[in-house]
Amino acid sequence: MLADGNLLSCETLSHPAIVTLLDMADAWAAKNRRPEPVKSTILSGRTLINLFFEASTRTQSSFELAAKRLGADVMNMNVQASSVQKGETLIDTAMTLNAMRPDIIVVRHHAAGATELLSQKVDCAVINAGDGAHQHPTQALLDALTIRRIKGRVEGLLVAICGDILHSRVARSNINVLNTLGARVRIIAPSTLLPPQPERFGVEVFTDMVSGISGADVVMMLRLQTERMSGSAVPSSREFFHFFGLDDEKLKSAKPDALIMHPGPMNRGIEIASTVADHPRSAIREQVEMGVAVRMAVLEAIAHQLKSRAGVQP
Amino acid sequence: MSPNRIASRSHGSHSTLGAAGARMRHEAPAKGTLFVNARLMDPESGIDAVGGVLVREDKIADLGPHLTAGSLRDTDRDTDIVDCLGHILAPGLIDGQVYIGEPGEEHRETLKTASKAAAAGGVTTIVVMPDTRPVIDQVALVDFIQRRARDNALVHVATMAAMTRGLDGEEITEFGLLQHYGAIAFTNGKSSIANTRVMRNALLYARDFNALIVHHTEDPYLTSPTTMNSGEVSARLGLPGVGTVAETIMLERDIRLVATTGGRYHAASITCRDSLEVIRAAKARGLPVTCGVSINHLTFNEIDIGSYRTFFKLRPPLRTEADRQAMVEGVADGSIDIVVSGHDPQDADVKRRPFADAAAGAVGLETLLAAALRRHHAGEIPLMRLLQAMTLNPAKLLGLKSGRLSIGAPADLVVFDPNEPWVVAKEDLHSRSKNSPFDTGTLQGRVKRTIVAGSTEYPFPV
Numbered sequence: 001m002l003a004d005g006n007l008l009s010c011e012t013l014s015h016p017a018i019v020t021l022l023d024m025a026d027a028w029a030a031k032n033r034r035p036e037p038v039k040s041t042i043l044s045g046r047t048l049i050n051l052f053f054e055a056s057t058r059t060q061s062s063f064e065l066a067a068k069r070l071g072a073d074v075m076n077m078n079v080q081a082s083s084v085q086k087g088e089t090l091i092d093t094a095m096t097l098n099a100m101r102p103d104i105i106v107v108r109h110h111a112a113g114a115t116e117l118l119s120q121k122v123d124c125a126v127i128n129a130g131d132g133a134h135q136h137p138t139q140a141l142l143d144a145l146t147i148r149r150i151k152g153r154v155e156g157l158l159v160a161i162c163g164d165i166l167h168s169r170v171a172r173s174n175i176n177v178l179n180t181l182g183a184r185v186r187i188i189a190p191s192t193l194l195p196p197q198p199e200r201f202g203v204e205v206f207t208d209m210v211s212g213i214s215g216a217d218v219v220m221m222l223r224l225q226t227e228r229m230s231g232s233a234v235p236s237s238r239e240f241f242h243f244f245g246l247d248d249e250k251l252k253s254a255k256p257d258a259l260i261m262h263p264g265p266m267n268r269g270i271e272i273a274s275t276v277a278d279h280p281r282s283a284i285r286e287q288v289e290m291g292v293a294v295r296m297a298v299l300e301a302i303a304h305q306l307k308s309r310a311g312v313q314p
Numbered sequence: 315m316s317p318n319r320i321a322s323r324s325h326g327s328h329s330t331l332g333a334a335g336a337r338m339r340h341e342a343p344a345k346g347t348l349f350v351n352a353r354l355m356d357p358e359s360g361i362d363a364v365g366g367v368l369v370r371e372d373k374i375a376d377l378g379p380h381l382t383a384g385s386l387r388d389t390d391r392d393t394d395i396v397d398c399l400g401h402i403l404a405p406g407l408i409d410g411q412v413y414i415g416e417p418g419e420e421h422r423e424t425l426k427t428a429s430k431a432a433a434a435g436g437v438t439t440i441v442v443m444p445d446t447r448p449v450i451d452q453v454a455l456v457d458f459i460q461r462r463a464r465d466n467a468l469v470h471v472a473t474m475a476a477m478t479r480g481l482d483g484e485e486i487t488e489f490g491l492l493q494h495y496g497a498i499a500f501t502n503g504k505s506s507i508a509n510t511r512v513m514r515n516a517l518l519y520a521r522d523f524n525a526l527i528v529h530h531t532e533d534p535y536l537t538s539p540t541t542m543n544s545g546e547v548s549a550r551l552g553l554p555g556v557g558t559v560a561e562t563i564m565l566e567r568d569i570r571l572v573a574t575t576g577g578r579y580h581a582a583s584i585t586c587r588d589s590l591e592v593i594r595a596a597k598a599r600g601l602p603v604t605c606g607v608s609i610n611h612l613t614f615n616e617i618d619i620g621s622y623r624t625f626f627k628l629r630p631p632l633r634t635e636a637d638r639q640a641m642v643e644g645v646a647d648g649s650i651d652i653v654v655s656g657h658d659p660q661d662a663d664v665k666r667r668p669f670a671d672a673a674a675g676a677v678g679l680e681t682l683l684a685a686a687l688r689r690h691h692a693g694e695i696p697l698m699r700l701l702q703a704m705t706l707n708p709a710k711l712l713g714l715k716s717g718r719l720s721i722g723a724p725a726d727l728v729v730f731d732p733n734e735p736w737v738v739a740k741e742d743l744h745s746r747s748k749n750s751p752f753d754t755g756t757l758q759g760r761v762k763r764t765i766v767a768g769s770t771e772y773p774f775p776v
Contacts, residue, residue, distance in 0.1 A: 191518040191575070207522040232478075232486045232515050239488040 005305040006119050006126045007298055009135045010176035018180060022145050024297035025290065029145075032069075032293055042303045044071035046103040051077045051093075052129070053109040058264055058288060059129050059138075063106045066295035070303070072104070090114060091121055098122040103306055104299070107131070112169075125302045133167045139263055140173035142294040144181060146287050147218055150259055155182035160213040160254070161203075162188040163222030163244060163271050166195050166233075170263045171222060175201050188212035190244065192233040209244050216254040220261040221246050224271050237270045247273040259283050336463035336496075337470045337766060338429075345392045346370045347768070350383050352398035352729065356405065356719035357702035367403060368393075369725040372767035377719055398729050401762055404701050405717050406438025406469075406726035407683060408708040410606055411582060411654035413504075413675070415746075416462065417455075418447025423659040423746045425459070428679065429467035430744040431657075433772040435680040436728035436761040438469050439716060440657075441708070444476040445503035451476035451487045453495045460496050468771040469764075470726070472712065474528060477502045477516055483509055486516050489525050498712045501528035501582065504629060506564055508534050513568065517577030526711065528580045529568055531589070532630055536560035540670045541631045543616045551622065553669060556631060558586035565589050569596045572603055580711060581605035583656060585630045587640035594649050604711055605649075607641045608656035609678055609685045614638070614751060624665045624672035625751045628656070631674075645703055646695045652711060653703040655682040659747030677745045681752045687732055687759035697732070729763040736760055 001017045031038050048067045052060050060076065067074045077097075088096075090109070097105065104125045107115045112132030119126035130136040148154050159178050165171045165187050178185050185203040187194070198205045206212030213219050224240060234240050241247075246260070260272075260282040268274045277284065350366040354377060366381025367374060383395055409432065415422035425442070432440050442459065444450035450459060456473050463471035475497035479485045489500060500520060506529065507513040513529075520527050537556050542548045544555025565581055569592060572579045584590060584605050596603040610628055615635045619626045626632060644650035658675030665672050678685075686704065689695040709717025716726040735758045740748035764772035 191522050192515050232484065232512050233519075235486045235488045235519075239491050243490050 001301050002305065004119075005302055007137050007302070008115055008119060008126065008128045010137045010140050010173045010180075011135075013137070013177065013180065015180050018141070018144065018177060021141055021294070021297050021301060022148060024300060025141070025145050025293040026149070028296040028300075029149075029290060029293035032289070038069045040070045042070045042300055043067060043103075046072045046303070046306065047075065047101075048072045048104040048106065048299075049075050049077060049097060049102045051079065051097070051105055051107045053079050053107075053114075054130065056108055056129070058291065059108065062288070062291040063127075063129065063295050066292050066299055067104075069292075070296060070299050072299070075102075090118060094118045094121040098124070104302060125306065127298065127302070130169055132169065134169050134172065136169040136173050138291070138295055138298060139170050140177040141298070142287060142290040143174055143220065143261060143263070144177050145290045145294055146261065146283050147259065149290070150283060150286070151217060154178065157183045157217040158186065158215055159183050159218040159220060160186045160188055160216040161220045161222065162209065162212065162246065164193045164224050165189045165198065165222070166193045167225045168222050172201075174220065175203055179203075186212055186216070188244070190234065209250050210253045213250065213258075214253045216258055218259045218261060219246060219251070219254050221272050223263065223265065224267055237267075241270055245269070245271055245273060246276050248275055251276060251279075257281065261287060263287070336460040336467070338463070338465060338467050346375070347394045347396055347765075348381065348383070348386060349396045349398055349403055349727070349729070350381060351400055352403035353400060354378075354403050354719060355698060355701055357698055357706040358718040358720060360698070361719070362698065364400070367719065367727065369727075369765070369768045372725055374719060374721055374723050374725050376721060396763070398762075401729050401731045403727060403729050405705040405719055405723075406728045406764060406766065407436050407704045408439040408441070408712070408714060408717050409437045409655050409657065409679060409682060409704070410441045410652050410708045410712070411443065411608070411656050412440040412679065413443045413445055413658040415659060416446065417458065421746070422661055424466070425462050425471060426466040426468075427744065427746040428657070428659075429463075429469045429471070430774070431677070431679040433468045433764045433766070433774070434744050434761065436683045436730055436764050436772075437655075437679055438726035438728065438764060438766045439472055439714065440469060440679065441472045441474055441498065441712065443474055443501065443503050445481065449476050449480050450474075451479050451481070453488065453491050456492055456495050456497050468774075469766050470716070472498045472714070474499045474501045476500070477527065478507065478512065481505055483507045484512060486512065486519060489520055489523050493523055493525055498714075499526040499528050499580070502530060504530055506530050506532050506534055510567065510571070514571050514575060517571050517575040517579065521575060521577040524578070526578045526580055528582050529564075530582050530630075531561050531564040531568065531584070532556075533560040533564045536563070541627060541629045541674050542619065542669070543631045543633045545616065545634060547616045547619065551619070551669075558588055558633060558637070561585060561630060562588045562592060565592050569601065569603060572596070572601050573599070576602070578602045579604075583608050583611070583630060583654065584650070585611045585633050585641065586637040590640050590644045590649060593644075597649070604651040606652040606654050607645065607650050608654055609682050610656060610676055610751060611638060611641050612645065612653065612689060613685055618751070619669075622669040624667065624669055625676060625749050625753065627669060627672050627674045628676055629674035642689060642694050645689070646699060648699070651703065652708045653682075653686060653700070655679050657745075659745055660749045661747050665749050675749065676751045677743065677747055677749055679745065680743055681738060681750060681757060683728070683730060683761060684736070684757035684759040685752060688757070690732070691758055725765055725768040727765040728761060729765075730759060730761045732759045734758070734760040
């Protein structure tokens with residue numbers, strides 16, 4: 001299902017692979033909701049390393065929880081205090097970890113392509129938990145699952161992704177998955193926050209929020225990544241909110257039953273108004289819940305492929 | 315990709331002053347005025363014929379050769395009749411580049427004094443630059459200008475907002491909000507954006523709002539505070555010079571950025587043949603590029619500086635005679651879109667200094683039309699073309715409804731005698747600063763009447 005037993009990018013995920021992962025995740029979501037504890041031995045005796053070069057709360061804890069529910073031993077690498085701070089290169093770090101013979105490494109790195117590079121240097125499975133502005137596959141899968149559960153389907157829906165597209169790995173991953181599943185995708189941003197030739201992603205491009213979300217079934221907001229701003233892309237958060245922030249007024253142009261999504265963490269009053277974030281149609285908490293289920297499904301899929309590897313039984 | 319048009323948004327009840335510009339309102343004007351026996355000249359329709367213009371309230375209600383003193387019916391008793399004595403009646407001028415001292419340097423010029431100079435010069439709309447103290451870089455300051463103009467100015471005042479905060483050249487301003495509250499374009503005033511990324515982002519961001527970027531093109535690293543053209547004259551005078559290359563390098567860079575971003579771009583004031591050729595090439599490629607020239611660069615050259623006459627110290631500097639001729643040619647063939655006064659009041663304290671230390675700049679609102687007529691009298695530029703560059707073209711560039719004689723257009727008009735000679739005397743100028751390079755010079759062509767929004771503002775109302 002997953003090429004090379006890794007999950008590095010959504011670009012190579014096939015339609016059947018995505019559907020299977022979502023089906024598996026659905027099953028885990030149901031189990032997670034039951035009162036009795038989820039006790040699985042799928043990953044018992046396996047070691048998973050959370051290697052986060054970039055700060056994260058929800059993704060890291062979501063992976064940790066998912067792995068523990070599947071019985072894995074989880075180690076969180078505190079990169080801030082590690083040898084990376086002492087100047088070790090990414091490849092040396094990878095080689096060092098590899099020598100400890102983990103089964104799965106979950107990596108987040110600020111540089112696009114870093115997870116790909118790391119995966120070439122280690123023998124274990126690698127899951128990309130976000131590499132620069134490139135990919136964040138489990139986020140796109142959990143978003144697709146959230147949409148599918150609430151809307152009953154993804155195919156044929158009009159999904160508007162709004163905000164800082166240029167710097168967003170979430171946007172790139174979602175465009176891949178949603179397009180593969182047959183949704184109609186729009187992206188909306190000021191021109192300064194669009195990548196070059198955005199229409200080549202197979203999306204419709206808008207620089208006006210109201211016309212961009214007009215008739216949308218799903219409005220997916222992105223975080224304005226102020227820490228990645230350089231060279232004056234947006235003049236102020238006030239102006240950004242005025243023209244690109246999702247408020248009740250702009251939301252009116254979407255379908256009356258439009259779903260509101262945000263990958264978090266939210267900047268209330270910058271890309272999303274508080275009233276919209278806490279709207280009855282906001283799926284933001286559901287997204288977090290589905291995050292754990294999707295990561296369990298991904299780990300389960302990888303576990304099957306681990307077992308098929310020769311000579312690596314614990 | 316659909317352009318992000320602010321104009322089409324509904325933003326509640328805030329009035330959009332920007333399109334027409336703010337201006338002082340007198341008590342209710344006469345119900346109507348019929349201007350007769352005028353030579354009508356309108357660059358939009360091309361009309362050049364004797365006739366009349368009927369003004370009702372603040373708009374043109376009718377015009378054409380059919381309008382004479384006998385046209386009024388008995389029901390039109392409350393309409394005044396003005397005999398234009400065969401003088402030219404044209405759209406009031408729109409001056410696309412006016413520096414003022416309000417707020418912050420009111421001793422140089424206020425909106426009120428600048429507007430008096432404008433009215434006396436047949437200018438019915440002045441476009442004020444953001445180079446004030448503080449810099450016009452936020453909504454509240456645009457609002458301040460609009461309110462001050464409403465309360466004090468005789469003519470329309472349109473505001474160009476700063477393109478970067480404090481004109482620092484690094485952080486772009488809130489184009490969307492500023493435009494909504496009345497800014498008609500964005501400029502970095504007298505300074506150029508050295509940071510290419512900032513310029514690129516400004517053009518890209520402006521495109522979403524269909525906003526115009528107006529840029530002073532002068533590479534800051536090739537500029538010297540002396541601002542004298544680099545060449546034989548500067549060499550003989552022993553002054554460090556600035557070559558035309560400082561202008562063309564910046565202009566060529568900007569054109570490349572326009573080509574990649576699609577943003578609307580206006581070079582504020584070109585001065586040399588090389589720049590003209592860059593503009594022509596850009597236009598031939600179909601890029602959204604326009605340019606302006608100041609009346610000074612159509613009139614004077616570096617030799618006029620003579621023995622260090624600081625009233626001829628300008629920024630950008632006066633160039634060679636060949637460059638001046640190129641500017642004339644550019645206006646004549648339409649390559650140069652607009653002619654501006656570049657009105658820049660400087661007081662005696664900063665002008666009465668050694669050339670290198672003196673402030674740059676010249677007042678020009680009051681002499682703009684008459685100085686432009688020199689090119690007509692010299693047979694270099696047709697009169698209609700000159701008017702077009704000071705009325706219709708700036709109106710189209712800045713999205714103003716004025717600048718044309720047509721039914722329903724704002725009644726912003728000028729009546730002038732193109733032939734009457736007069737001698738410029740600085741004590742007669744209405745600007746608070748008297749730094750005119752035309753001082754003691756003879757000009758041919760005199761403004762007889764200036765009408766703003768239907769009411770006569772020059773001769774000044776008593």
